[in-house]
Amino acid sequence: MSEMSFPKATRKHAERRHALSPNSDDAFRAFSKAVFDxxxxxxxxxxxxxxxxxxxxxxxxxxxxxxxxxxxxxxxxxxxxxxxxxxxxxxxxxxxxxxxxxxxxxxxxxxx
Missing domain, CATH: 1.20.1290.10 (AhpD-like)
Structure with a gap:
């Protein structure tokens, strides 16, 4: 049975995602924090x-x-x-x- 491989998220990925769409990324992070508090x-x-x-x-x-x-x-x-x-x-x-x-x-x- 072959195992599916998923890339590991890195700080570089997070930084690039933020650079491409900082407002949405900041809003999502705030939303996630609020949801899990x-x-x-x-x-x-x-x-x-x-x-x-x-x-x-x-x-x-x-x-x-x-x-x-x-x-x-x-x-x-x-x-x-x-x-x-x-x-x-x-x-x-x-x-x-x-x-x-x-x-x-x-x-x-x-x-x-």
């Missing part, structure tokens, strides 16, 4: 949510960054894996829920 949800919980979402969106960089951030916020390996299972169930559940469209199409085809 403690609020109604603590940072620990937010990082577990981010781990789950990263798996659903299949973003390798997000998985790496948010698993590491979750660990820094005190998340255990068991909590991280449980968050991933929640994501898997939600993704599978959406597939099942969308089958209603197919069932309606099948019913419509039978009526013709």
């Amino acid at each position: 403690d609020g109604a949800l603590d940072k620990h919980t937010k990082q577990l949510i981010a781990v789950a979402v990263a798996h659903v969106t299949q973003c390798a960089w997000c998985i790496e960054g948010h698993v590491n951030a979750a660990r820094r916020e005190g998340a255990s390996a068991e909590e991280i894996m449980e968050a991933i299972w929640v994501a898997a169930e939600m993704r599978a559940g959406a597939t099942v829920a969308h089958s209603i469209k197919t069932l309606e199409l099948l019913d419509d085809a039978q009526k013709r």
Whole structure:
């Protein structure tokens, strides 16, 4: 089985992204900081949510960054894996829920 390879983000990448669009980059960084600060949800919980979402969106960089951030916020390996299972169930559940469209199409085809 071949492993997909993703380039590692570097300071040079961040600096270039900022140079190309400083206002947007600054706004995104501020937004990200605000989102992950403690609020109604603590940072620990937010990082577990981010781990789950990263798996659903299949973003390798997000998985790496948010698993590491979750660990820094005190998340255990068991909590991280449980968050991933929640994501898997939600993704599978959406597939099942969308089958209603197919069932309606099948019913419509039978009526013709």
